[in-house]
Amino acid sequence: MNREILNARRLLCPLPVIRTQNKIKEMRPGAHLEVICTDPGVMQDIPAWCRIHGHTVLETHSGNHEYVILIEVGGQNG
Amino acid sequence: MNTQRKAVALISGGLDSMLAAKTVMDQGIHVEGINFFTGFCVEGHTHAIREKDRAKPKRNNSLWVAEQLGIKLHIIDVIEEYKNVLINPKHGYGAHLNPCLDCKIFMVNKAKQWIAENGFDFIITGEVIGQRPMSQRKDTMPVVARESGADDLLLRPLCARNLTPTLPEREGWIDREKLHDFSGRSRKPQMEMAERYGFHEYSQPAGGCCFLTDKNYSAKLADLWQAHGHKDYELDDVMLLKVGRHIRPAPHFKLIVAREEGEGRFLQGYRKEFVSMAATSHNGPLVLIDGSPSAEDLYLAAGITARYGQGREAEQVDVKITDKDGLERTLRVKPLAKELPQEWYI
Numbered sequence: 001m002n003r004e005i006l007n008a009r010r011l012l013c014p015l016p017v018i019r020t021q022n023k024i025k026e027m028r029p030g031a032h033l034e035v036i037c038t039d040p041g042v043m044q045d046i047p048a049w050c051r052i053h054g055h056t057v058l059e060t061h062s063g064n065h066e067y068v069i070l071i072e073v074g075g076q077n078g
Numbered sequence: 079m080n081t082q083r084k085a086v087a088l089i090s091g092g093l094d095s096m097l098a099a100k101t102v103m104d105q106g107i108h109v110e111g112i113n114f115f116t117g118f119c120v121e122g123h124t125h126a127i128r129e130k131d132r133a134k135p136k137r138n139n140s141l142w143v144a145e146q147l148g149i150k151l152h153i154i155d156v157i158e159e160y161k162n163v164l165i166n167p168k169h170g171y172g173a174h175l176n177p178c179l180d181c182k183i184f185m186v187n188k189a190k191q192w193i194a195e196n197g198f199d200f201i202i203t204g205e206v207i208g209q210r211p212m213s214q215r216k217d218t219m220p221v222v223a224r225e226s227g228a229d230d231l232l233l234r235p236l237c238a239r240n241l242t243p244t245l246p247e248r249e250g251w252i253d254r255e256k257l258h259d260f261s262g263r264s265r266k267p268q269m270e271m272a273e274r275y276g277f278h279e280y281s282q283p284a285g286g287c288c289f290l291t292d293k294n295y296s297a298k299l300a301d302l303w304q305a306h307g308h309k310d311y312e313l314d315d316v317m318l319l320k321v322g323r324h325i326r327p328a329p330h331f332k333l334i335v336a337r338e339e340g341e342g343r344f345l346q347g348y349r350k351e352f353v354s355m356a357a358t359s360h361n362g363p364l365v366l367i368d369g370s371p372s373a374e375d376l377y378l379a380a381g382i383t384a385r386y387g388q389g390r391e392a393e394q395v396d397v398k399i400t401d402k403d404g405l406e407r408t409l410r411v412k413p414l415a416k417e418l419p420q421e422w423y424i
């Protein structure tokens with residue numbers, strides 16, 4: 001499976017959302033993006049952004065002050 | 079067949095832009111939202127730093143608005159370009175360092191570029207005549223339209239009937255009669271409208287959409303500019319102004335003292351850019367030193383660092399100083415007397 005990783009550590013919201021948005025723009029539907037952050041706000045903001053734009057959050061987990069979100073790019077990317 | 083007209087709405091996360099977008103959506107227009115991140119937006123970031131706020135992360139209101147409306151939201155990083163707006167505002171500042179009129183002109187201009195690139199027809203904002211003292215006055219609203227270059231592609235649905243008809247109205251894409259004629263500072267019409275639409279948990283930031291309308295924040299920014307000898311900043315400066323206690327014992331250096339664990343962890347991330355200190359003989363906060371302190375100044379700073387830790391009553395405290403390259407040394411100091419001069423606090 002085509003999976004890319006986005007390092008958004010030390011960025012504060014909404015910058016991780018902006019980086020995710022810009023990265024996903026370059027990706028194909030069905031591809032996976034793993035975003036690694038340190039701002040806990042992403043656990044709300046990135047899923048909200050994904051819902052609006054039709055992408056799916058496959059998994060979220062956190063530990064050691066890091067928050068990881070796995071996204072599947074939606075079919076209507078753009 | 080009629081062409082499906084498309085509008086982009088400037089979404090701040092507040093109620094007015096939400097209602098403006100909704101008004102236009104109700105007329106069958108395809109609406110998407112746009113939100114500009116200047117680095118000073120109230121949305122996001124501060125809640126991520128302090129430990130007590132991490133437990134209850136605050137939602138991002140512009141995303142919330144977009145989700146309520148069922149529209150896409152494009153968040154655009156304008157940090158770099160915004161510097162010129164804040165540093166050289168043609169129309170000056172508001173009550174604090176908020177360049178609201180130039181800011182609006184800048185954002186509408188960016189939206190105009192965006193619609194040209196994305197094949198949209200016009201721009202919507204939630205402005206209301208007389209609502210805000212600087213950017214939303216009868217005489218300044220045409221300035222925004224003109225100087226942004228958006229001209230009659232800029233529709234303000236909440237007060238359109240008090241303004242000259244715009245292109246979307248004249249072309250019949252929008253029925254002017256179904257737009258509104260709000261004016262003045264009253265929030266009542268907006269609240270009634272929100273009630274009608276069933277929007278309940280909307281946010282109502284008191285001062286405006288950014289930190290620049292905040293007196294204390296603006297004072298810290300003004301202090302930073304004065305210390306640098308010119309108006310300039312990086313995003314990190316903007317973030318650091320929101321974190322910790324800022325203490326300036328002399329014009330050429332200041333201390334940023336973490337107030338709790340979350341802030342300490344955040345400041346840790348800046349240890350390669352600043353000289354840092356922390357007590358080692360006692361528990362105490364991480365402190366960053368900004369500026370160009372002399373050896374004597376560092377001694378004073380160590381005394382202040384000691385004062386904010388558990389060794390504040392001790393005769394002597396060991397304070398470790400780490401320079402930007404990671405070189406460490408320890409000073410043994412007497413913690414500074416209990417109260418620092420009030421004028422040192424920024």
Ligand code: SF4
Pocket residue numbers: 176177178179181182213285286287288289290291
């Ligand atoms: S409050 Fe801040 S973001 Fe809003 S218009 Fe004024 S300067 Fe711009």
